[in-house]
């Protein structure tokens with residue numbers, strides 16, 4: 091196993107020190123999301139206010155981050171979420187994670203609060219806190235450029251927050267290399283609450299495989315599968331994620347205007363096909379990635395990356411907006427100001443519905459444009475206000491749930507555990523609704539991407555209208571994803587690879603004693619520990635493992651999925667049972683014993 | 689008449705976004721007609737071997753054909769078939 095360490099950063103004391111990792115935890119929880127969860131579970135005092143000095147912020151790489159396995163460049167940020175009050179666990183790509191791993195760290199644990207703004211500069215073994223007062227208030231692009239200049243090493247990588255994180259917006263993200271984000275659950279606000287503007291890292295170490303010969307063979311097979319698979323070999327490289335817009339819209343499960351409908355006539359105008367004909371300028375990929383799903387784009391006055399499918403929907407159809415230009419502009423603003431695009435879109439759409447229904451009075455908008463569905467001007471203007479936390483934007487920066495609560499209509503927040511829903515309507519695609527409802531970090535599609543079997547037909551074609559069998563599929567997907575997120579690889583490889591492939595890579599790459607079954611068991615253990623964390627923080631399954639009333643009671647009004655509502659009630663009891671939880675959704679003592687969780 | 693829309697790289701092969709087809713019978717029959725119209729490249733993509741067929745996502749009136757009878761799914765006047773390449777992830 092790699093001799094990686096933990097870096098403990100105490101911002102209150104102004105100290106940094108290295109510590110060894112706990113080998114038992116590595117065995118049980120692998121690294122990344124798993125080890126980070128265990129670390130948070132053990133170290134965080136229950137009931138801690140997420141934005142207080144007492145919260146802990148963990149940057150976590152997996153044992154394969156920084157290696158030459160395909161897509162081995164991911165990292166996670168784990169903390170207690172200011173958005174949900176439960177676990178936050180956000181994944182990002184790019185190059186930052188690989189740099190951190192190459193500097194020799196599997197974990198960076200940040201605790202306390204700095205007296206004034208600082209950034210953390212890690213150069214291999216050396217790590218120090220430096221003054222960041224002059225950067226406070228700057229956006230993520232300015233910050234990145236300034237820090238690269240300051241540390242004087244163009245190969246260093248920067249992860250930082252923008253004004254949204256500084257001003258403690260619970261939908262603020264952490265942005266690395268300007269365009270990649272640990273997006274969800276408000277991890278950026280936790281960083282802001284600690285007065286930590288950025289983490290800059292440079293690592294010169296190289297990856298040493300536990301069994302180089304075995305790894306070479308494993309990689310050959312894995313690369314072959316990735317190349318030959320229709321999705322990873324052709325679909326994602328050619329069109330990125332944006333090509334999903336038309337598919338979901340054809341299925342009538344592409345939420346429109348804050349989920350008031352689920353098909354959008356103007357969707358073609360912001361589809362992946364249209365993007366390719368207009369603003370697309372190139373492709374990008376993350377560290378060691380043979381797939382390369384990233385898109386480079388340009389407007390007349392600006393260049394950037396994305397928007398991805400989720401963003402096209404969140405800032406597009408969900409706000410009733412057809413055209414690409416304002417969507418791209420709002421997407422750039424989110425990256426610059428440090429806002430999660432899904433939650434930003436979900437909040438603007440909720441604000442539009444609240445305004446159109448008369449619950450947000452005109453005077454609260456100040457001089458801003460009316461919050462009308464379909465208005466590109468409103469989209470761009472209010473994204474900026476939200477990112478800068480100004481005017482009504484200050485209220486919106488609290489996320490859709492708190493915004494709705496303030497205007498006494500939280501039901502217009504389409505969220506689970508206060509986190510905004512992604513781009514698939516769970517009324518027309520039943521299984522993904524289960525993932526949204528039970529996901530430990532609130533509504534999320536990448537905790538278990540059931541869209542793969544339910545829409546794309548991979549690895550099997552499951553009928554999206556049916557609930558039968560979905561609990562079982564859900565559990566397998568949830569467990570596998572937890573393991574992948576702990577390894578340091580990108581979830582998108584799972585279109586082509588299976589549990590056995592990941593186990594092989596962890597085995598030959600990092601010396602783990604794993605096979606397909608024990609890998610999935612590790613995933614189960616990680617998922618269950620996240621659940622225990624949430625229960626300790628006051629999760630009430632009956633109230634929290636559910637979907638917004640609209641999706642349970644208001645049928646899709648037209649299109650192919652007309653008349654459908656989500657039937658999560660048919661899946662959740664079975665899901666709990668399969669997990670070895672009691673009927674209330676609490677892990678049983680025997681299940682915990684079987685997983686070796688104390 | 690059946691309305692057929694093309695998406696993603698399939699558009700590049702057939703060089704149009706949409707067409708109308710006089711077809712009867714099943715989705716398989718319709719694909720036969722389309723292969724005749726768009727030539728070898730389309731035909732290979734769609735029909736040549738069962739594996740190749742999996743490289744497309746076919747949505748008939750908003751339903752993946754797999755859940756309404758597969759290639760044997762019957763067609764009726766006014767139907768809409770959307771033809772996508774195999775893609776993923778978001």
Ligand code: SF4
Nearest residue numbers: 375376379382383580
């Ligand atoms: S598949 Fe896309 S998101 Fe995943 S590592 Fe590659 S470029 Fe990054």
